[in-house]
Amino acid sequence: MRSNSPARRRALLAMAGLCLSAILGTAQAAEPLKVVASFSILGDIVREVGGADVSVTTLVGPDGDAHGYEPTPGDARKLAEARVLIVNGLDFETWLPRLTKASGFSGQTVTASKGVKPRAFGSPGEGHGGTDGHDDHDHDHDHDHDHDDDHKQGHHHHHGADPHAWQNLANGVIYARNVADGLAAADPAHAQAYRQRADAYIARLNALDASVRKAFDAIAADRRKVVTSHDAFGYFGDAYGVTFIPAMGVSTDAEPSAREVAAIIEQVRREKVPAVFVENISSPKLVQQIARETGAKVGGTLYSDALSKPGQPGATYLEMFEWNARQLATALQP
CATH class of the missing domain: 3.40.50.1980 (Nitrogenase molybdenum iron protein domain)
Known part of the structure; x- marks a missing residue:
């Protein structure tokens, strides 16, 4: 009975093992990258660039004030489970270092504003002056x-x-590029997809930027x-x-x-x-x-x-x- 021979059984077991490995590997590959974004605007940019390849959790949600935010124990748990943390930088999230330490986060941190030319508070473009008390x-x-x-x-x-760099769409483009690079580094298997989505998103940011400039030039x-x-x-x-x-x-x-x-x-x-x-x-x-x-x-x-x-x-x-x-x-x- 050749069908029940030891060699035959070993071959069948080996084949079953390969099939199981393939199934597990596919399931693992399909699991989205767990990403935490510090506040809602960043969370949206991450979703645009990450698409279905990421699972995004936002710490400071819609209508939330990130200046005076008080992290919760739930935030620490979310961060502990994440592989990537995306922050604004420029001293915007003053509460975040304490949360990162408390959570034991050991993943990759991406600073979305990296490469932005910072402006100082009180520089031209604001109504600050020394003569009127303001x-x-x-x-x-x-x-x-x-x-x-x-x-x-x-x-x-x-x-x-000034940390509010997203209020210039040209900086929004920098944010999107940094997010794409950070996701690609953490998840090389989907690097091309991240960069393609970033390119499409940046085209929309640039189109809106041109429209906004035109509107204010007319005033x-x-x-x-x-x-x-x-x-x-x-x-x-x-x-x-x-x-x-x-x-x-x-x-x-x-x-x-x-x-x-x-x-x-x-x-x-x-x-x-x-x-x-x-x-x-x-x-x-x-x-x-x-x-x-x-x-x-x-x-x-x-x-x-x-x-x-x-x-x-x-x-x-x-x-x-x-x-x-x-x-x-x-x-x-x-």
């Missing part, structure tokens, strides 16, 4: 929200790099001035020729003094600023007060540091940017 106001707030300690140690982060330069809740739109201002006057400086939770508010109101009147805007992560009260006392028009909500919830106008990075640009351009028209 400069003093801006210097009262920082990212760490620990003013006394930071002042003693000289850690005024807003004197350094008289002396009308391109707006008040926003906090100092998040400097890159936008530099790229598209808009002056932003931040009512709350860098921080999103510190209340400016009555003197600081009065200085902003005086500046808005003096410079005939046509519009004021609230943000999805900030209280509208201060901006509404400025509008009441100056007659400036209240524009629609702007999305600064976070996307909107699904179904709202700024649910993706591209939608957010297009919405912001449209709201600003409409409000600044004569």
Whole structure:
């Protein structure tokens, strides 16, 4: 009975083993790369570039304020399971080093802003000045929200790099490239797919960038001035020729003094600023007060540091940017 011979049985077992190995290998290859993104805008970029090859978890979700975020034990568990962590950098996620240490994360960290030319807070493109008191106001707030300690140690982060680099679509292109390179390094089997998706996404970013530039070029330069809740739109201002006057400086939770508010109101009147805007992560009260006392028009909500919830106008990075640009351009028209 040759069919039951030892050699035959060994051959059948070997074949079964090869089939099992192939099945397991396919299943392993099909498992998406586990990626954690620090906040919602980055999470969306990762989903665009990663496609079905990644499983993305976002720490600071839609309408969330990444400046003062308090990580949870659940965040530590998510990070511990991830193979890739994608961060903004430029001192934006001041709470993240503690979380990374607590989670024991041992994967690859990708800094999306790598290669971006940083701008400094208070540089041209914002309504900062030393003669109207507004400069003093801006210097009262920082990212760490620990003013006394930071002042003693000289850690005024807003004197350094502005972290809101995604507010210029040219920097969004850099983010997409860095995300693609990071995913490709962690998952070489899908490297080509990551780069192809990044190329397609970058083409959409570049098309929107050209459209936004055209829209603001059509508006008289002396009308391109707006008040926003906090100092998040400097890159936008530099790229598209808009002056932003931040009512709350860098921080999103510190209340400016009555003197600081009065200085902003005086500046808005003096410079005939046509519009004021609230943000999805900030209280509208201060901006509404400025509008009441100056007659400036209240524009629609702007999305600064976070996307909107699904179904709202700024649910993706591209939608957010297009919405912001449209709201600003409409409000600044004569």
